Amino acid sequence: MTQELLWLALLAFLCAGVIKGIVGIGLPTVTISIMSQATDPRIPIALLLIPALITNTWQIIRGGQIARSFRMLWPFAATMFVFIFISARYAAVAATDTLIIGIGLVVVLWTLTSLIKAPPKVPDRLDRPVQIASGIVAGIIGGLTAIWSPPMVMYLLSRRVEKDDFLRFTGFIIIAGTIPLTAGYLSTGLLTRELAVYSVFMIVPTLAGYALGERLRGRLDREQFQKVVLVVFCVMGLNLIRKAIV
Numbered sequence: 001m002t003q004e005l006l007w008l009a010l011l012a013f014l015c016a017g018v019i020k021g022i023v024g025i026g027l028p029t030v031t032i033s034i035m036s037q038a039t040d041p042r043i044p045i046a047l048l049l050i051p052a053l054i055t056n057t058w059q060i061i062r063g064g065q066i067a068r069s070f071r072m073l074w075p076f077a078a079t080m081f082v083f084i085f086i087s088a089r090y091a092a093v094a095a096t097d098t099l100i101i102g103i104g105l106v107v108v109l110w111t112l113t114s115l116i117k118a119p120p121k122v123p124d125r126l127d128r129p130v131q132i133a134s135g136i137v138a139g140i141i142g143g144l145t146a147i148w149s150p151p152m153v154m155y156l157l158s159r160r161v162e163k164d165d166f167l168r169f170t171g172f173i174i175i176a177g178t179i180p181l182t183a184g185y186l187s188t189g190l191l192t193r194e195l196a197v198y199s200v201f202m203i204v205p206t207l208a209g210y211a212l213g214e215r216l217r218g219r220l221d222r223e224q225f226q227k228v229v230l231v232v233f234c235v236m237g238l239n240l241i242r243k244a245i246v
Contacts (some may be wrong), residue, residue: 001198005039009047009198010085014205019229020055023215024167025042025153025174026229027052027206028146033107033236037243041099042091044160045146049182050199051206053172059171063164070170074241076131076155077176079237079242081150083139088184091144096153097234100244109150112229113157122158143184157199 001009009031016030028048035044060066070077091099113119122130134151140146152173156166185191191199 001041001194003037005043006198008035008038008214010172010205011042012044013048013051013202014209017055017206017211018213018216019209020059020116020206021210021215021218023229024059024218025149025170027055027174029107029110029233031144031148032103033206033233033240036103036240037236040096040144041103042190043195044208045181046185046195047199047202048180049185049191050196051202052178053182054169054203055066055084055206055210056174056178058207059202060175063168063171065168066172071188073131073168073172074168075128076135077173079132079135080139080173081176081180083136085180085184087140089143089188090182092190094144097244099144100240103147104237104240104244106141106145106147106150107240108234110147110153111234111237113150113154114197114230115227119154119158120228122155124216127159130158138173139178144180146181148173148177194208202221 012031012034016027016033017032018025028045030043031048032041034040035047060069091143115176134155138148138151141150157168161169182191
């Protein structure tokens, strides 16, 4: 990894940690969106694997009620787990431009779905099939792009979960996705020894940013901040699409 790319990675993971500390999600979206402007998207995906495991483990421990999260979300988590592991194996052979376009589309979709205030409410009797369908979609796009926020956010919003539960549930679902993604990248050789070392190193700026984000969470207008972040990343997602096409 070049010195310039290392500095970019440190900045990206610091910013990602701050945003995750404030809104509870966004670590893959931020790091991949920023770094894919300058390098192959498979590199930031590999770099974020260990920081994602650490920060989301910390998030679900801080949130508590892990057994409750498992009881409520195991169909989503289990389905996504399987499909991420399967689709991650195709990331190694996918063309770079194809991955960049895919990431750009997912980032734009993520911003648009996150801006939706009230998607249709899912009744209790349809909860399990909706979880399974959402898990399949999240698993396919998550294995290829490492971003499975759109179906996750849409599902949780449709179930009208409270803010604290949103933080607990997103941490649990992201952990469930990061494990098979890591296994898939190891099995295909995308997570090399060098990138694994750098991934461990990226824990430091990620946790520093996360701690800062937690402090800012109670001081900032969360909705206004989130809207600004979403607009910025929508522009970045569109730029990734432009970059791949041009």
